Amino acid sequence: MGAGSILSHCRPFLNRVPAKVEFEMIIGVPKEVKLDEYRVAMLPVGVEELTRRGHKVLIEVGAGLGSGLPDTEYASAGAELVLEPAEIFARADMIVKVKEPQASEWPMIRKGQTVFTYFHFAADRELTEAMINSGAAAVAYETLADDQGRLPLLTPMSEVAGRMSVQEGAKYLERPQMGRGILLGGVPGVAPANILILGGGIVGANAAKIAAGFNANVAILDINMDRLRYLADVMPPNVDVLFSDRHIIREQLRLADLVIGAVLIPGAKAPRLIEREQLKEMKPGSVIIDVAIDQGGCIATSRPTTHSQPTYIVDDVLHYCVTNMPGAVGRTSTFALCNVTLPWVIEIAQRGIEEAAHALRPIARAVNMFAGEVTNRPVAETFAIPYSNRFLP
Numbered sequence: 477m478g479a480g481s482i483l484s485h486c487r488p489f490l491n492r493v494p495a496k497v498e499f500e501m502i503i504g505v506p507k508e509v510k511l512d513e514y515r516v517a518m519l520p521v522g523v524e525e526l527t528r529r530g531h532k533v534l535i536e537v538g539a540g541l542g543s544g545l546p547d548t549e550y551a552s553a554g555a556e557l558v559l560e561p562a563e564i565f566a567r568a569d570m571i572v573k574v575k576e577p578q579a580s581e582w583p584m585i586r587k588g589q590t591v592f593t594y595f596h597f598a599a600d601r602e603l604t605e606a607m608i609n610s611g612a613a614a615v616a617y618e619t620l621a622d623d624q625g626r627l628p629l630l631t632p633m634s635e636v637a638g639r640m641s642v643q644e645g646a647k648y649l650e651r652p653q654m655g656r657g658i659l660l661g662g663v664p665g666v667a668p669a670n671i672l673i674l675g676g677g678i679v680g681a682n683a684a685k686i687a688a689g690f691n692a693n694v695a696i697l698d699i700n701m702d703r704l705r706y707l708a709d710v711m712p713p714n715v716d717v718l719f720s721d722r723h724i725i726r727e728q729l730r731l732a733d734l735v736i737g738a739v740l741i742p743g744a745k746a747p748r749l750i751e752r753e754q755l756k757e758m759k760p761g762s763v764i765i766d767v768a769i770d771q772g773g774c775i776a777t778s779r780p781t782t783h784s785q786p787t788y789i790v791d792d793v794l795h796y797c798v799t800n801m802p803g804a805v806g807r808t809s810t811f812a813l814c815n816v817t818l819p820w821v822i823e824i825a826q827r828g829i830e831e832a833a834h835a836l837r838p839i840a841r842a843v844n845m846f847a848g849e850v851t852n853r854p855v856a857e858t859f860a861i862p863y864s865n866r867f868l869p
């Protein structure tokens with residue numbers, strides 16, 4: 477089955493209950509432990525879809541509360557509520573999460589277990605080594621790609637983060653937040669803000685649409701000509717769609733009040749588009765929102781921050797580099813994420829990860845590690861680790 481079939485026929489797929497469960501699984505959903513993370517990896521409806529197929533779902537007590545989903549709703553849907561995360565990791569064949577396993581979780585991940593979540597390995601050598609050493613199958617939402625190269629499990633969170641990047645940018649441009657004191661849309665007689673968006677994919681397009689709605693002057697840059705043609709077709713007149721090269725970036729950087737980093741090479745470390753010396757050419761009090769920070773960031777001075785301490789200043793430029801932006805709007809993000817992950821959770825539960833990866837290319841692309849081998853080429857290349865062609869050539 478190709479990716480198209482699972483994505484375009486989600487509802488019939490969810491309604492289909494096979495006569496016989498091929499691979500009965502215990503699926504564990506722990507509470508997220510990353511700082512300021514309010515999402516949960518499964519909705520009560522997901523529990524019901526899995527249990528009616530003969531699987532068992534363990535949910536940590538309180539896992540859904542950050543998204544407004546009480547334990548009682550999970551229990552009514554058929555979940556077993558479990559107090560201790562250690563018990564979930566010990567019993568589950570597959571762990572379904574939102575964020576990359578934190579250091580406190582690494583020792584609980586077992587050989588033979590499947591962990592299905594965001595990983596962003598290229599930005600984190602320690603996590604990469606921990607997952608290789610665990611012997612588990614690390615199945616990454618962000619590299620699950622269909623045959624057209626789309627990333628269906630990254631897209632909804634990129635939609636959230638793209639939209640959020642403008643509202644966060646607007647907030648940090650306010651003077652009390654140490655910004656330049658600029659209102660995005662300006663007012664009659666006073667010019668609006670200039671916004672530079674690096675990368676015109678899902679984050680970039682969503683940021684551009686919202687920024688344009690605020691009446692800002694927007695420039696969106698990409699290197700993919702097909703994407704630029706599409707953006708030029710659909711964007712409003714206050715969005716300039718430009719090919720990204722060093723000269724254009726330099727020129728736009730001098731004008732920008734707000735820069736949004738939104739580039740991606742799937743699986744790999746983000747390309748670095750702005751060097752530290754270039755910050756001196758920016759206006760004091762201007763703001764960088766580096767959404768691509770989860771893959772290492774596309775600005776030399778970017779380093780990961782949290783919702784509790786989201787910003788810092790380098791050379792008079794305010795940086796916001798939160799690695800889990802959608803976590804702040806947990807309820808919206810949980811629904812948006814679980815809507816797309818559930819069919820794949822079911823697919824892996826029905827077949828087991830090895831068979832699922834052999835049968836479905838998108839899942840093969842999502843498996844970054846298997847039994848101590850690195851099965852994602854960009855991750856292997858990032859860390860100069862041998863690549864295993866177990867699932868893909």
Ligand SMILES: NC(=O)C1=CN([C@@H]2O[C@H](COP(=O)(O)OP(=O)(O)OC[C@H]3O[C@@H](n4cnc5c(N)ncnc54)[C@H](O)[C@@H]3O)[C@@H](O)[C@H]2O)C=CC1
Nearest residue numbers: 633634637675677678679698699700720739740799800801
């Ligand atoms: N910080 C956070 O909380 C979140 C971060 N993200 C991250 O945002 C980043 C962007 O994600 P998406 O928009 O979904 O990716 P995407 O794949 O839809 O778009 C990326 C775009 O970057 C372009 N690009 C690649 N190299 C470039 C270069 N050198 N110059 C200009 N453009 C270039 C590509 O052509 C593509 O159009 C990813 O790293 C993703 O993981 C996504 C959601 C939340």
Ligand SMILES: CC(=O)C(=O)O
Nearest residue numbers: 594633770799800802
């Ligand atoms: C994409 C990602 O890492 C997030 O939504 O947190």
